[in-house]
Amino acid sequence: MRTLALTIALIFSVTFSNAQDAENTNHITVTINNIKNNNGHVVLSLHTADTFMKGPGIKSIKSEVVNGEIKVTFENVGAGTYAIMALHDENDNNRMDFSENGMPKESYGMSNNPMNFGPPEYQAAKFELTKEDLELNILF
Structure with a gap:
């Protein structure tokens, strides 16, 4: 009986963890192609209403500037409402x-x-992220 209970618990935990992974498989690709120089880096942060202008985002990416442009991808993002802030540091x-x-x-x-x-x-x-990947272009 104890083995059966452990087996059922294991099946549920694997099932729910896979379901969680399936919910967070969206990607947001951001392109910025009007950067005035190649100095420093561009820092991008993905925000919810709770984090916007209040601290670090829920995900951040730092990218080197090459020929005045960058292209980065926020991976494994769940569906929801977000905003992206970008800074040329x-x-x-x-x-x-x-x-x-x-x-x-x-x-x-x-x-x-x-x-x-x-x-x-x-x-x-x-913006809204649904079940499909999203591509955005941000202007400086």
């Missing part, structure tokens, strides 16, 4: 630099390429 100090008047010194962009004249907003940058 030209001096590799892992943060956005600002001028004395508060304007950003380094290029940045977001999914959907909103034209904001203030802080980035989740509502303008959000």
